[in-house]
Amino acid sequence: GIQVEQSPPDLILQEGANSTLRCNFSDSVNNLQWFHQNPWGQLINLFYIPSGTKQNGRLSATTVATERYSLLYISSSQTTDSGVYFCAGSGGGADGLTFGKGTHLIIQP
Amino acid sequence: SAVISQKPSRDICQRGTSLTIQCQVDSQVTMMFWYRQQPGQSLTLIATANQGSEATYESGFVIDKFPISRPNLTFSTLTVSNMSPEDSSIYLCSQGTSPTEAFFGQGTRLTVV
Numbered sequence: 001g002i003q004v005e006q007s008p009p010d011l012i013l014q015e016g017a018n019s020t021l022r023c024n025f026s027d028s029v030n031n032l033q034w035f036h037q038n039p040w041g042q043l044i045n046l047f048y049i050p051s052g053t054k055q056n057g058r059l060s061a062t063t064v065a066t067e068r069y070s071l072l073y074i075s076s077s078q079t080t081d082s083g084v085y086f087c088a089g090s091g092g093g094a095d096g097l098t099f100g101k102g103t104h105l106i107i108q109p
Numbered sequence: 110s111a112v113i114s115q116k117p118s119r120d121i122c123q124r125g126t127s128l129t130i131q132c133q134v135d136s137q138v139t140m141m142f143w144y145r146q147q148p149g150q151s152l153t154l155i156a157t158a159n160q161g162s163e164a165t166y167e168s169g170f171v172i173d174k175f176p177i178s179r180p181n182l183t184f185s186t187l188t189v190s191n192m193s194p195e196d197s198s199i200y201l202c203s204q205g206t207s208p209t210e211a212f213f214g215q216g217t218r219l220t221v222v
Contacts, residue, residue, distance in 0.1 A: 033211060041146070041199045041216040045110070048210035086151065088211075096142045096154040096167075097203075097211055 006100035021072040029089030037084045115214035129188045132202035137182035146199040192221045
């Protein structure tokens with residue numbers, strides 16, 4: 001199966017700062033997604049982005065499928081952005097998602 | 110987007126007992142998936158549940174420990190059998206198969222004492 005690497009594993013920022021989270025894949029993926037996991041464990045869909053660029057408010061994402069990576073940008077961070085961000089994708093003949101280990105983001109007031 | 114309901118949302122169970130988690134999707138889907146998230150870890154796929162056939166388990170997961178039912182195209186259950194404290198995790202179900210977007214239930218937080 002595919003391997004998913006996320007960086008950085010941990011990130012501590014002041015409110016108002018910008019951040020870039022990265023996701024690398026070992027092979028081509030069919031349905032790359034970014035999630036935010038809230039403190040109660042629920043996964044919130046941020047982006048479905050197998051290729052190209054999308055934006056939603058202060059968040060945007062870019063996937064370069066030919067180079068097997070994706071980036072999640074968070075601008076003007078707020079304390080409510082804190083949590084764990086996961087990227088995931090499927091490929092290599094599998095239908096279920098393979099998740100990265102996540103980036104634990106802490107936004108300090 | 111699909112709406113997926115899981116229950117229970119949380120439970121505390123005695124070791125040696127079993128717990129069945131239910132997952133309901135608001136539309137018919139071919140595949141449903143079950144994941145486990147151990148404390149402080151990422152999500153790991155347990156199995157894929159297809160309606161009308163046996164579930165397909167990932168390496169490290171076996172049917173005797175995690176039996177799955179898929180009686181129709183909107184519903185699935187996962188049972189965690191003969192539980193031990195190591196089974197304390199969040200269990201999540203999802204729908205969606207490549208190349209479409211996957212949506213998740215709110216998760217079941219299981220604590221085994």
